[in-house]
Amino acid sequence: MTCAAANALVQQRGEVVFDTGNGQLTRVVSNPSLCSAADGGVPRWIPSQDQSQCLAGYGCEEREGHGN
Numbered sequence: 499m500t501c502a503a504a505n506a507l508v509q510q511r512g513e514v515v516f517d518t519g520n521g522q523l524t525r526v527v528s529n530p531s532l533c534s535a536a537d538g539g540v541p542r543w544i545p546s547q548d549q550s551q552c553l554a555g556y557g558c559e560e561r562e563g564h565g566n
Contacts, residue, residue, distance in 0.1 A: 501552035504544065508555040516554070518544050526555040533558035 499507075508514050508528050518524045530539020533556070542557035 499547055501546040501549045501554070504546050504552055504554045514554075516544055524557070526557060528555050530556045530558075532556075536560060 504514075504516070504526075508526050512529075513525065513527045513532060516524045516526060524542065524544055526542045526544065527533065527539065533539050537558040538561045539556035540559050541553055542555055543551045544554045546552035546554075
């Protein structure tokens, strides 16, 4: 899938889980507001057919100070 197609899919569906290789799954959301209150949205880069680093959307990662 091209970078543009991956980005369009995320924008259309709001959330997509990509198989990024080696058995690794990566969740990408279209907007950081789709992350939980304890998580922050960070740019999520994935490999695509035409780019080694494609900005597909955002990933939800635990904010510092909100962990156990």
